[in-house]
Amino acid sequence: MRTGCGRGAEAVNMTGAEILVRMLAEQNVTHVFGIPGGAVIPLYDALYDAPFVHLLMRHEQAAVHAADGYARVSGRPGVCICTSGPGFTNSVTGLATAFADSVPLVLVCGQVATSLIGADAFQEADVFGGSLAVVKHSFMIRDLSEIAETVRSAFGIAVAGRPGPVLVEFPVNLQRESGSFVQDAGPSVGLHEPAAPRYGQDFAGCLRLLEAAERPVILAGGGVVLSNAADALLSCAEKLQAPVATTLMGKGSFPESCALALGMAGMHGTPQANLALSEADVILAIGARFSDRTTGAVAAFGRRAKIIHIDIDAAEMGKVVAPHAALVADAGRALRELTDGLGKANRPSWEARVRELREHPFNSRCEGESFRPREIIERIRNAFGDAVPVVADVGQNQMWTALHWKAERPRTFLTSGGLGTMGYALPAAIGASFANALSPVACIAGDGGFLMNAQELETCVRYAVPVRIFVLNNGCLGMVRQWQELFWNGRCSQTVTGTPCDFVRLAEAFGIPGFSCSSLRALDAALSDVVFRHGPVLVECRIAQKENVFPMVPAGRALEDFLSGAPGA
Amino acid sequence: MSGSERRISVVAEDTPEAFLRLTGLLARRGFRFREMSLGRTMRPGLARYTLVLPGDAGTAEQAIRQLRKVVDVLHVEDVTGDAFRERWVALIRCDLPVKDTALLHCLLDRTSLRVIGEGAGTMLLEASGDRETVDACVEAMSAFGVRDVLTGGPFIMGLSSGEGESN
Ligand SMILES: Cc1ncc(C[n+]2csc(CCOP(=O)(O)OP(=O)(O)O)c2C)c(N)n1
Numbered sequence: 001m002r003t004g005c006g007r008g009a010e011a012v013n014m015t016g017a018e019i020l021v022r023m024l025a026e027q028n029v030t031h032v033f034g035i036p037g038g039a040v041i042p043l044y045d046a047l048y049d050a051p052f053v054h055l056l057m058r059h060e061q062a063a064v065h066a067a068d069g070y071a072r073v074s075g076r077p078g079v080c081i082c083t084s085g086p087g088f089t090n091s092v093t094g095l096a097t098a099f100a101d102s103v104p105l106v107l108v109c110g111q112v113a114t115s116l117i118g119a120d121a122f123q124e125a126d127v128f129g130g131s132l133a134v135v136k137h138s139f140m141i142r143d144l145s146e147i148a149e150t151v152r153s154a155f156g157i158a159v160a161g162r163p164g165p166v167l168v169e170f171p172v173n174l175q176r177e178s179g180s181f182v183q184d185a186g187p188s189v190g191l192h193e194p195a196a197p198r199y200g201q202d203f204a205g206c207l208r209l210l211e212a213a214e215r216p217v218i219l220a221g222g223g224v225v226l227s228n229a230a231d232a233l234l235s236c237a238e239k240l241q242a243p244v245a246t247t248l249m250g251k252g253s254f255p256e257s258c259a260l261a262l263g264m265a266g267m268h269g270t271p272q273a274n275l276a277l278s279e280a281d282v283i284l285a286i287g288a289r290f291s292d293r294t295t296g297a298v299a300a301f302g303r304r305a306k307i308i309h310i311d312i313d314a315a316e317m318g319k320v321v322a323p324h325a326a327l328v329a330d331a332g333r334a335l336r337e338l339t340d341g342l343g344k345a346n347r348p349s350w351e352a353r354v355r356e357l358r359e360h361p362f363n364s365r366c367e368g369e370s371f372r373p374r375e376i377i378e379r380i381r382n383a384f385g386d387a388v389p390v391v392a393d394v395g396q397n398q399m400w401t402a403l404h405w406k407a408e409r410p411r412t413f414l415t416s417g418g419l420g421t422m423g424y425a426l427p428a429a430i431g432a433s434f435a436n437a438l439s440p441v442a443c444i445a446g447d448g449g450f451l452m453n454a455q456e457l458e459t460c461v462r463y464a465v466p467v468r469i470f471v472l473n474n475g476c477l478g479m480v481r482q483w484q485e486l487f488w489n490g491r492c493s494q495t496v497t498g499t500p501c502d503f504v505r506l507a508e509a510f511g512i513p514g515f516s517c518s519s520l521r522a523l524d525a526a527l528s529d530v531v532f533r534h535g536p537v538l539v540e541c542r543i544a545q546k547e548n549v550f551p552m553v554p555a556g557r558a559l560e561d562f563l564s565g566a567p568g569a
Numbered sequence: 570m571s572g573s574e575r576r577i578s579v580v581a582e583d584t585p586e587a588f589l590r591l592t593g594l595l596a597r598r599g600f601r602f603r604e605m606s607l608g609r610t611m612r613p614g615l616a617r618y619t620l621v622l623p624g625d626a627g628t629a630e631q632a633i634r635q636l637r638k639v640v641d642v643l644h645v646e647d648v649t650g651d652a653f654r655e656r657w658v659a660l661i662r663c664d665l666p667v668k669d670t671a672l673l674h675c676l677l678d679r680t681s682l683r684v685i686g687e688g689a690g691t692m693l694l695e696a697s698g699d700r701e702t703v704d705a706c707v708e709a710m711s712a713f714g715v716r717d718v719l720t721g722g723p724f725i726m727g728l729s730s731g732e733g734e735s736n
């Protein structure tokens with residue numbers, strides 16, 4: 001059996017597993033994250049001699065999150081491997097997380113032998129069906145001759161347009177089978193060229209609205225980060241003299257120390273971001289998809305504004321908000337062209353108003369507390385500087401990090417935004433560290449979410465990954481408790497646990513140094529030690545159970561209707 | 570043609586996986602199509618789906634943009650309107666003998682209904698045409714002790730060549 005068409009390259013006899021590894025190497029893969037199993041033993045045998053590194057994780061969900069963290073930091077597709085059946089089902093949350101946040105990755109998933117597919121074989125799962133709703137595309141390898149083309153297409157699709165996870169299902173018998181293989185320089189085929197969109201090409205309309213704007217605001221989403229367009233965004237904002245709010249996924253797309261930065265908008269957005277969006281007469285939303293967590297009540301979103309929507313995904317145009325001008329384009333290209341087309345703006349009264357908004361103080365009020373989330377996050381951020389990536393888990397800890405961690409550069413703020421997957425932070429931080437040649441990464445999690453992937457402490461130790469873990473221990477599933485407190489008459493059903501475990505001893509059980517802090521002074525002391533450590537470290541910050549995240553726009557309310565503190569507090 | 574529904578043509582890979590991706594996507598995103606036909610054209614390996622989607626052109630456009638993202642979809646277009654013709658088919662089985670033979674002959678003469686076979690005490694008929702015609706035929710046959718009805722469609726083709734056919 002031969003694959004490809006030669007071009008002088010020599011045919012060699014290889015197994016399917018070896019061909020797959022060869023093709024991963026062709027894609028310049030440096031790290032793959034995974035766990036072996038019966039349906040991928042031949043593949044793991046080939047990985048034994050691979051020219052790239054395989055990192056053994058302790059859960060397939062974590063393997064996918066690690067590949068995801070790697071991708072978000074490096075901008076290149078993450079790669080992960082799992083076995084059939086339970087290996088696959090464990091990976092589904094990771095795929096869904098990556099899909100929701102448009103993260104490019106390729107999962108190679110083992111499958112039972114082709115002769116057994118559909119026969120309820122041991123560890124057989126419907127991989128195609130089970131992943132249908134959480135991948136950008138999936139492939140099943142049915143013949144040795146398809147491997148090269150499949151791998152090339154999988155990587156091509158993962159990064160093309162709006163990125164996303166791609167799954168490659170690889171039956172075990174094809175991994176073992178051998179045949180003659182020629183590694184030609186064939187193009188990735190099987191991809192249909194997308195037709196040029198016939199709508200969403202209103203560049204002139206975008207320019208016109210921006211030129212006429214009196215109170216413009218830019219809303220930058222994750223697409224700006226994905227398209228490496230942070231510099232283009234800064235130039236555009238400066239030329240336009242427009243303040244920039246970001247979505248949660250857009251954090252890092254704009255330097256938050258800049259005078260034009262408003263911080264994050266949305267349910268837990270900063271007052272200045274939410275007020276500026278409410279007062280704007282033109283909103284330039286770029287690489288953003290108007291998620292309900294960003295818009296608040298959609299009907300009220302930007303009701304005084306003309307909306308310009310720029311996104312690479314045509315299906316986002318009009319999905320939630322009907323734009324007055326739509327441009328289906330790569331964020332970087334669009335921003336550069338807009339900047340070139342715009343005249344230098346001068347709007348003294350709007351600039352004054354933005355300055356005023358930026359002085360709007362905010363903090364959650366929690367009387368008598370001195371060890372507050374805001375200060376904790378700021379101290380950690382200051383200890384690490386602006387180059388160290390932070391991965392925030394999900395819950396209150398995530399929103400405190402989003403509000404108070406000043407992100408200055410793209411790809412330094414990572415979180416599960418779209419899916420809100422608790423347990424994301426630790427494994428993603430591991431992947432993020434590998435993407436930066438094992439440099440330090442800060443990981444901020446709650447006591448609940450941390451325990452959802454705490455087994456990865458072992459991975460950190462085995463590879464001496466310098467993840468600096470901060471567990472904000474409030475002894476509760478805080479974000480849910482906050483909703484119960486504010487909107488469910490304080491009936492805290494199943495959310496208040498008290499400290500779930502001794503986090504320091506948990507860390508030490510894995511051989512990781514642990515610190516516990518109950519004051520800013522103790523945190524400062526721990527930080528001065530932590531930043532110089534080589535491997536992983538865990539710092540527990542014991543914070544008050546009653547701390548809440550404010551500002552907060554209650555679900556279904558307009559962005560400007562945020563609560564600054566608990567009603568009556 | 571009803572104003573509150575649109576016809577959409579989708580050219581995609583002719584595989585069960587593509588079928589599931591298409592229908593799964595529509596179901597997931599709440600585009601609850603009323604009818605769907607799967608047909609084959611001159612191009613081997615490709616299938617043409619025709620969907621009837623409730624809603625206005627704006628809703629259809631949202632569905633079209635989503636469908637265009639499916640990797641095994643080559644072409645999607647709104648095929649609603651005068652530039653297109655559509656065909657539906659019905660198979661009808663009814664009891665023999667027929668009581669009102671005069672009426673049956675009248676129907677066979679004046680409509681697209683025709684007999685396509687007879688079984689033990691039953692007769693199979695076919696009707697085709699636009700949806701109203703086919704519905705009217707089925708309705709008319711209800712006077713004859715109908716045992717089973719199967720309707721399907723639409724198949725839609727443009728009067729002049731369209732983009733979906735050239736690639
Ligand atoms: C996998 C998963 N399960 C459940 C939830 C729902 N949820 C959102 S926030 C939250 C509480 C998180 O608690 P913790 O990790 O301690 O963080 P905190 O809010 O206290 O900072 C829960 C249960 C979720 N987002 N993800």
Ligand SMILES: [Mg+2]
Nearest residue numbers: 446447476478
């Ligand atoms: Mg907690």
